[in-house]
Amino acid sequence: MTDATPPQVEAEPEVAATLFGDRLELARSYTASLAEHGETLGLIGPRELPQLWSRHILNSALLAPLLRGRVGDVGSGAGLPGLLLAIARPDVELTLIEPMERRTEWLQSEVDRMGLDNVTVLRARAEELPGSGTLLPLDQVTARAVSALRTLIPLTAPLVRSGGELVLMKGGRAEEEIDAAQKVIRRHRLHDVEVLELGADLGLYVTRVVRAVVDP
DSSP: OOOOOOOOOOOOOTTHHHHHGGGHHHHHHHHHHHHHHTTTTTSSOGGGGGGIIIIIIHHHHTTGGGOOSEEEEETOTTTTTHHHHHHHOTTSEEEEEEOOHHHHHHHHHHHHHHTOSSEEEEESOGGGOTTSOSSOSEEEEEEESSOOHHHHHHHHGGGEEEEEEEEEEEOTTHHHHHHHTHHHHHHTTEEEEEEEEESGGGTSOOEEEEEEEEOO
């Protein structure tokens, strides 16, 4: 006989207040909405609920201090990290780029519900945007759990202005991905490529970010 008890949402860690400050209530509202609707809409799996704050919400928010200007989030999905970054950084303009209609509808509904005026939801594939004149070029582009760097760089680098940055969230093999992507790094004229490790000082899971400048 299996246990039919649904998984419980992880309790909010105290450090959430440090990361979100006076925007914490918005972060709580988004997290509650994602927990309620995320599985039904195919945005997250049920196994994610017991680690929703630590693995997803706070993980995304760690990127916020690195942002500036106009930022694109490629493959925004459930809004991780894009919506969390818009909550944490109301001074930054976020464009959430997502090709799936169901997901863009969710993103727009959350933007409207929370009254976020620094977010544009764009239903598109990243590779379709260069040359379209739509919201480009951006100062920075981020992405989380989209694909390996050698595939992700050709999708993201063309969206960034000269001298702008890629700030791509990666896992524990970030350095290996950089080594495997050397050809595309040269082709897209990236330099100052580095791996930043965030979160350890706050007692959180380490979040790795590959940051690179695009041809200044």
